Amino acid sequence: MNKKARWFGLSTVVIALIAFMIVSAFPQQQTATAGVDNGYAGKKAKYVFFFIGDGLAMPQINATEIFKGTLESENKMHKGKLGFTVFPNQGMQTTHSNNTFITESAAAGTALATGHKTNNDILGMDASKTNKFKSMAEMAKEKGMKVGIVSSVSIDHATPGAFYAHEPTRKNYYEIGLSLVNSGFDYFAGGGLLAPTGAKKDKPNVLDIAKQSGYKVVNTQDEINNLSKRDGKVIAIAPELAAEAAMPYDIDRDPSQVTLADFTRKGIELLDSSQGFFMMVEGGKVDWSSHANDAATTVRDVMAFDSAISEALKFYAKHPNETLIVVTGDHETGGMTIGFAGTEYETFFSKINKQNTSYEEFDKRIKAYRESTSPGDAKLSDWLPILEDKFGLTELTEYDKTRLSNALAASMVDPKKRTKDPHGYLLYGTYEPFSVTVTHILNQKAGIGWTSYAHTGVAVPVFAQGIGGELFQGYYDNTDIAKKMMNIMGVKYQ
Structure with a gap:
């Protein structure tokens, strides 16, 4: 050589x-x-939690940590950590759908539930609307695991529906409700149903069909509290529902009302078995309040979502070698950012702590005012005491007052008679002009900005703890989350 x-x-x-x-x-x-x-070659997870914050990305998470820190300490630089932001494994996911870089919840939910891309508006099917994708929840049920689906919005909405339904459009609420019953899943909880008797209200009630199929349907606090494994399959609907059959925003919730954390805790109690379980929990109204550009309502609902995750962490502490917890969002909503031109390098999050009502509840006041007051008699002065009481807005500049007066005038027009003015949409979106202007002014004074009334295409963080959690480090597509979870659960991606 x-x-x-x-x-x-x-x-x-x-x-x-x-x-x-x-x-x-x-x-x-x-x-x-x-x-x-x-494929994952390690130990399979017996208990799997999948937490999805609808509309949740780094801006909503960071804003909530700053807000939480503001509540916890007088130190303006204190940041209050959330339970999931300290998970040992963290990554980032891309969220584009099959046909656009800005996804909506049906396409994103399908990707997260099944590992497949589809077009916006399609639920659990391919872009041709002919082939059905099997979700990890359906696979878990076939494997013998107990399955639970929980959401703060209606349980036939896009994200929960992606785990059990297969429809050419997410708007087929009645058909999605029937799929819910036919899934045979063990536990549904949270909001109600958007169309239990169909779009024309002429179909057999889905909840009656559910009872005939062996589900126990409950909707009172006592009934929910008294649920046990002896009850078998359960549909638990929050006793007090807000708009669109959803649970109330946490900022509006009476302390005695059931929470997302309560439904998560009850789900753990009912689903825990020798076969293990899979549970998806959605914080759905983070998306809705971000659409409306209401920061205070958003961070309060993120905190409620975090409280639900804390229930999973309590279970994890007892079963650390058998449990996987994954937390993510399906997309970002609103183009939220920490920073506004008027506040430059400063933030003042204590200002949004003074808000004690959601835009949704405030809209009701505007509607009542519109019905009792003629447009010519509407005055900003009528609202100044209310803005101080409900939003802590006391230091209004002349520019602020001009914006508010213009928005009030726009709100005095019946919504059914409002023209589709592109300029008006840029100012107010599809929301009540006066309401969205109030939250914009408050948010800007706090140092929070928004760019959209829709979704954005930015990457979304992923947090994981437990069995196989290390697989979620890195940067990958939203479909990969489903594939990783399926591997760790021991079910086969299809």
């Missing part, structure tokens, strides 16, 4: 040795790579 050949051979050995040492030193990276490329 000549000198050159010996040198090459020695170099090859050295390189191989170095590679072996690197892999040995970083076994977690080795597992993560194996999980992505070859």
Whole structure:
């Protein structure tokens, strides 16, 4: 062997040795790579929690931590950590749908539930609307695991529906309700149904069909509290529902009313079994308040979502070697950002703590005022005491008052008679002009900005703890979340 050949051979050995040492030193990276490329080879998770904050991305999370820190300490630089933001495994996911970089919830929910892309508005099916995708929840049920679906919005909405329904449009609420019953899942809880008797209200009630199929349907506090495993399959609807069959915003909730955390805790109690369980919990109204550009309502609902995750963490503490918890959002909503031109490098989050009602409840006041007051008699002065009481707005500039007066005039027009003015949409979206202007002014004074009344296409964080959690490190597509979870659960991606 000549000198050159010996040198090459020695170099090859050295390189191989170095590679072996690197892999040995970083076994977690080795597992993560194996999980992505070859399937998860580790221990299967017996208990799986999937928390989805609808409309939740880093702006909503960071804003909530700053707000929480403001409540906890007088130190303006104190940041209050959320339970899931300290998870040991964190990554980022892309959220685009099959046909646009800005997804909506049906396409995003389908990706997260099934591992497949589809077009906006389609639920659990491909873009041709002919092929159905099987969700991880359906696979878990086939495997023998108990399955629960919980949401703060109606349980036939896009995100929960993506785990059990297959419809060409997310608007087929009655058909989605029937799919809910036919799924045979063990626990549904949260909001109600948007069209239990169909769009024309001429169909058999889905809840009656559910009872005939063996579900126990409850909607009072006592009935919910008294649920036990003896009751079998359950549909638990919050006793007090707000608009669109959803649970109330947390900022509006009476302290005695049931919470997302309550439904999560009850779900754990009912689903815990020798076969294990899968539970998806959606904080759905983070999206709605972000659409409306209402920061105070948004951060309060993120905190309520975090409280639900805390219930899973209590269970995890008892079963750390059998449990996986994954937390993410389906997309960002509103183009929320921490920073506004008028406040430059400063934030004043204590200002949004003075808000004690959601835009939704405030809209009711505006509607009543419109019905009792002629447009010519509407005056901003009528509202100044209310703005102080409900939003803490006391330091209004002349520019603020001009914006509010213009918005009040726009709100005095019956919504059914409002023209589709592009300029008006840029100012108010599809929301009550006076209401959205009030929250805009308050948010801007706090140092919070918004760019949209719709969704945005930014990447969304992913947080994981427990069995297989290391697979969620890195940067990947939303469909990969489903594939990783299926691998860790021991079900086969289809």
